[in-house]
Amino acid sequence: MKVVMASNNAHKIAELRAILSAYGLDVVSQREAGVHVEPEETGTTFEENSRIKAVAVMQACGLPAVADDSGLMVDALNGEPGVYSARYGGPDCISDSDRINYLLKKLENVPEGKRTAKFVSVITLVTPDGKEIVARGECPGHILFERHGNGGFGYDPVFFAEDAGCTFAELAPEQKNQVSHRARALRAFVEKAFGTKKEKELC
Incomplete structure (x- = not known):
């Protein structure tokens, strides 16, 4: 079954394909499906924004659509950047590196034990x-x-994952796909969608 990913982010699509292909789902990007909608993410939670994107793409193409909304939440910053992770720092931060610099600047006086x-x-x-x-x-x-590390994307080089014992940027893609937040969400998704069954649950 074809499922349209409400994104053109190559990293996200690769991660979803790697896991969902085992369940008979052919995940394609918006661009591959000929969908060019860019819904405004007006939600204040990851759940709200994820649904906004999935519904917009499904309505545009008439096919099942899946969306991921994800981000980093830093305790010392009261949950920032949260749903604004991809836009953190405003228009002056146009790259992942810019946003990392902005984050580190905000945390420069926060000691190691408080950087959860x-x-x-x-x-x-x-x-x-x-x-x-x-x-x-x-x-x-x-x-x-x-x-630390040259892999991954976004905030991966400065996020030390407790379960991995290193940053996301130091993991190979297949290793990250075992421990990342998206991998965990996908496992929960697969359990809800399929249980012990396969594709027919969604058809």
């Missing part, structure tokens, strides 16, 4: 016949004082 954080991912799938599945995954960690 978590990555959060919420995955929502909606179908034209009204089915809706929502799953959330979280990965605990803390923010380092400097970058």
